[in-house]
Amino acid sequence: MSTTPSMVVLIERKKRGEALTASELQWICHGYLEGEIPDYQVAAWLMAVRWRGMTGAETLALTDALVGSGRTLEWPADQPVVDKHSTGGVGDKTSIVLVPLLAAAGITFVKMSGRGLGHTGGTIDKLEAIPGLETDLDLDRLRRQVERIGCALVSQNQSLAPADGALYALRDVTATVDSEPLIASSVMSKKLAAGARAIVLDVKFGRGAFMANEEEAEALAATMVAIGKGAGRKVRAVLSPMDEPLGQAVGNALEVREAIDVLHGGGPADVRELTLVLGSHLMVLIGCAATLGDARSALAQLLGSGVGAAKLEELIQVQGGDSRVVADPDLLPPAPHVEVFESPQDGWLERVDARLIAQAALELGAGRRRKGDAVDPRTGVRLVVKGGRRIAAGEPLAEMHAASEDASRAALETLSQAFRWSDCPVHPFPQAHRIIEG
């Protein structure tokens, strides 16, 4: 245990609140990845980072070290690539709308996504509800696809920022996930390695987000924007509330269907709005629109025209999936048992709690109780109403999409608790977005 004397010195310094240098952080990332620094020392360092934080320069240097641990993608200068990241929410299917929509507007969009994490959903789980769709593309295939159709929605590639993957796995089992510099450097290392010129970050806060309050979300957003700018990228963060689920569908096939609805010009207003906000910032950042207003009009028009839906069809086809689902969402796998949950009372529905809806969807099979569990793409919750209005007893509140009647019954209690009633008149939850430009 005494063969790595310098790591104990670095842990000691971090423990005392000192900043490590760029070359020290590089040494840690490289040494851990190569198995030269044992995981128990890295774990102690991670907890010291969770305790003491990192300076801005240190966070940038860690991000650099993570990027430098693997391959990086470069895209032709005449084909700048955009990217987007969400810190995780409930019912967030925005990527499935935004990627084909911007590609239809001529903007190259390469989006690498993950699976569900904790109570939040993951774009890869959602996409896998589409029969046959492959998301695990090697870099050559990815490059050819992007050349051909201008977009991709794929899994995080393991050869990009591999030290981040290794550190994340260790953070997950050592209660060191919730560190702002570690979150920021982890997210941004993957984005930077994937080579995007412009990046929009959707940083969520509230009951259904990882960050409960807006201040924390804002601090994280500012750190991530600073990292991106430090690396010469155009970055903006959008702070978006996540108290109620986004849209009405929570569950993989249900969310894909809702994303398709939005691409056909329909779908819930909040999904549409967040798509337009994130998309117009990307258009301005990449120089394809002079103002946010111009960008928004252009995108709204595209949403009405169906070209985004056509691009999604193309993407599904190229990635080996059944692209007919875009024209006929009934081809998505249906749940065997659908049950309507009716309001037990007259009253003011204040809010539909995002975290409890996520929990109910998980109980129905849409999420994972533990890592490595399979998800049932057919299941989930579709809200019929959202908070902010008067409800009559017996009015349908939600549909439970379940594998069986028993499964549906088991999730009923959680689902019913998700509806928060008020004695006073209520209003719809505000959907204001704040922009962090660094």
Added chain:
Amino acid sequence: MSTTPSMVVLIERKKRGEALTASELQWICHGYLEGEIPDYQVAAWLMAVRWRGMTGAETLALTDALVGSGRTLEWPADQPVVDKHSTGGVGDKTSIVLVPLLAAAGITFVKMSGRGLGHTGGTIDKLEAIPGLETDLDLDRLRRQVERIGCALVSQNQSLAPADGALYALRDVTATVDSEPLIASSVMSKKLAAGARAIVLDVKFGRGAFMANEEEAEALAATMVAIGKGAGRKVRAVLSPMDEPLGQAVGNALEVREAIDVLHGGGPADVRELTLVLGSHLMVLIGCAATLGDARSALAQLLGSGVGAAKLEELIQVQGGDSRVVADPDLLPPAPHVEVFESPQDGWLERVDARLIAQAALELGAGRRRKGDAVDPRTGVRLVVKGGRRIAAGEPLAEMHAASEDASRAALETLSQAFRWSDCPVHPFPQAHRIIEG
């Protein structure tokens, strides 16, 4: 990595500053020792403990869990055992004086000791300067020896509090040694497992100690006393300054010789004084003296009578060593090269810096540069003077006991820096001891 979900929850709770329960701490100690909880999770927990500390109840519970991880010794009710612990100093040979002295007074003394740690010396290294002496006794032999001669000076037995050994090894490489509850529970678990009825703790502070200031030392002392009382033992802590080395000898054979001098009624005043202070507290705690004054007179008389020296002879003989060294310390291994370091100047010698003397002794071969190194028992520094008096140029300040002339020359610079001069008249360093009774 996902097979131990509850450990990540316990790390998370400690990270948030919550106290773990006794059964949770037991589960951690047992699980780590059995290899069921991986070291990276234990490392993260240790750093969280270093960050958040522990409540008093939690520290007691951890100590209990450490004790419960292995065997415990029990001694006959009519033969209560005393024990002593020092937090580590420079030139501290007190145990080698105190154990035979108290045994000569009829008090059973079972002392388990360690090797040198960092810049501080260890009683086991010192004892091994006595030709043939064995310190690694199994528990049966230890018990028989204690029955026969009433005392033992041996190595820490690995079957007592084994989880402490495992945790300590991990703390050492994860920069989590310097945590008060972890230090206190580690020390006290070994003392409690060894079955002593009364324990005196010598908690040192100053340049040559692990704790730089008295406040920290006092806090640690209070925590250790509380643990001991919580376990139903009689415990007192003595806060003792450690700015200058204790006594004049620093180095293994040199220190044994000095301990023998004290047992013969001579030796340096500060070693004699600390022996009388610690010993009289033990006598009062164990009920062999009504007052500290009575105890002190009895012990002072014994020091003059030579019965302590005779008991040390007996101890050495039973433990297989050459007991003739007590009557003839010249039989201890001599250094091949002894060189006198003379004062380069007239002036007021303010202080002899304990840490630099320890460093010089280490450079002469008396300590370890890294774990597992052998020590050269012959080498070290013998101070001719201590701080607090006027010195003339050319006056001998210290002897360097070295393996060779080269080795002596190599340590000269460090040695010379250890002598701190003042422009103003100076006084001897105070040796006041404060008592913490909890």
